[in-house]
Amino acid sequence: MKILMVCLGNICRSPLAEGIMKAKLPDHYVVDSAGTISMHEGEHPDKRAIKTAFNHHIDISQQRSRPITRKDFETFDKIYCMDINVCEEVISKAKNEEERQKVSLFLEELGDYKNVEVPDPYWGDMTDFEKVFQLLDKGCDAIRNQISK
Numbered sequence: 719m720k721i722l723m724v725c726l727g728n729i730c731r732s733p734l735a736e737g738i739m740k741a742k743l744p745d746h747y748v749v750d751s752a753g754t755i756s757m758h759e760g761e762h763p764d765k766r767a768i769k770t771a772f773n774h775h776i777d778i779s780q781q782r783s784r785p786i787t788r789k790d791f792e793t794f795d796k797i798y799c800m801d802i803n804v805c806e807e808v809i810s811k812a813k814n815e816e817e818r819q820k821v822s823l824f825l826e827e828l829g830d831y832k833n834v835e836v837p838d839p840y841w842g843d844m845t846d847f848e849k850v851f852q853l854l855d856k857g858c859d860a861i862r863n864q865i866s867k
């Protein structure tokens with residue numbers, strides 16, 4: 719099983735989601751992350767994201783931002799998007815129904831259809847990053863339960 723986490727910049731939400739998901743799954747699962755924009759390509763995650771993960775004993779400091787590519791639709795079985803805009807952007811890149819079926823909203827697995835978006839903490843502070851971490855942690859638990867069924 720190969721899982722891709724996607725947000726806008728691939729420096730805040732999806733690197734955290736990647737780190738948290740990796741910590742919850744055995745090594746043979748492949749977990750990666752990407753962004754829909756290439757603005758931060760090659761950069762390490764935002765310092766606040768690195769610190770938040772570190773507070774929870776997860777090291778995401780070696781990750782590098784990269785934009786999602788067409789090849790990702792072949793490589794990955796599941797593509798989880800952090801918010802609705804990201805999801806629409808990713809779906810617009812899918813070339814057939816099989817690829818579209820791989821794409822879903824990350825928080826949808828929680829079954830709370832009013833709060834399906836992981837809010838972007840980029841313009842916020844450490845409190846916002848911690849809130850995002852908690853949300854991602856819950857979402858990753860739900861995904862782990864779903865895929866291990």
Ligand code: 4NP
Pocket residue numbers: 725726727728729730731732757838839840
């Ligand atoms: P992310 O956060 O999508 O969670 O990585 C953002 C990072 C950068 C920008 C926006 C959101 N930006 O506009 O540069």
